[in-house]
Amino acid sequence: MNRCLKDKTLLLLQGKEGNSAQRAHLTQCAACAARFEDLRRDLMAISQVLREKPPAQAMAHRFRPRIIRWAPATLGMALALMLSWQGMRMWISSAPRPTGTAVEEVWSLPNGFSSSLFLLSEAMAVERTVTTDVAYDLAGAVLEADRPCEWYDLPLPGRMESGIEEPELAEGNRPASCIEVSQDSEKVLQKRKIPKNVS
């Protein structure tokens, strides 16, 4: 082999690789031998430097400057604050303000509650004492209070439970309507007495 060795081959020979012809050339060619020696020396020097621990002073400069380091975090925070403030402003401006009518409606609620509670307690009192069909209808009607007038389908005692389907009603079994019941309930409420044997 007369041609000089490539750098790659010299590196292989440095790593105890390469073939015998290349090794033979290395012993014969002074230029290649010198290049090989340079390579060996460089690798030793580099390895030696990299094996050593870098000095402690170097560690102080390992991070980015403080201002640059915190810049994105600060910008993000500022943006988030701005957005939340803007959102708050928009929410406040779009929220409906209470009007006079609305306030009145709000204040009328407790009155409605009290009247409902009264009706409910009356109905419970009636239900405790009344055992007859009429009284039972009366209690149901009182509970229904201001509903539109419909056939009230509470089952009468001792009769079939009302289901989803409307049972065929005989004349005698017809439940009392709201109007009928309300008339009766007025009587009951006025007298506060329950007739003993109403059939």
Added chain:
Amino acid sequence: MITSRTEPESYETLYAAHSAEVLRLCRLLLGNHHDAEEVAQEVFLKAHQKQQNMEPSELMLWRSWLIRVSINACRDRRRSGWWKWWRSPGEEYQEADYQDSSSTPEQALLSRETEASIWRAFQQLSHRQQEVFALRYVDEWSTEEVADMLGITTGSVKRYLFRAVHHLRRTLGDRR
């Protein structure tokens, strides 16, 4: 230096024998001492856990295992997003006040500036080139062992090695 025998070692022996090598490798791959110490601790924690879970009769090639785990841990650290941002690459050695050390004749020839430029040049290499060079010339593993540890072919190892050596020597040549 290269041990390929099985090593039934206690954790203390293991740590005493390999901690310096693991720390050095991590420092080379990460570029700073603090991160290297953290990663080296993680590696030895894993080694401890591995030892706890091992069968008493089981034998282990601890040195190559530690090196492999160290490389993976350094890769994980380098991949982590905050580290990429927080760490300014190549900055560490620029203003270093290197001490003169003349333990070998080769070292005596190198000035402080040359040493700094070598460190900088090493940091400029690709991660793979750094790994290959560190394992092959700093830790002195064979080409086959490096290929095995990194999971690449010996041809790839030689290619990475050649590029790394070329870059480092050019830096060194510019300094001469």
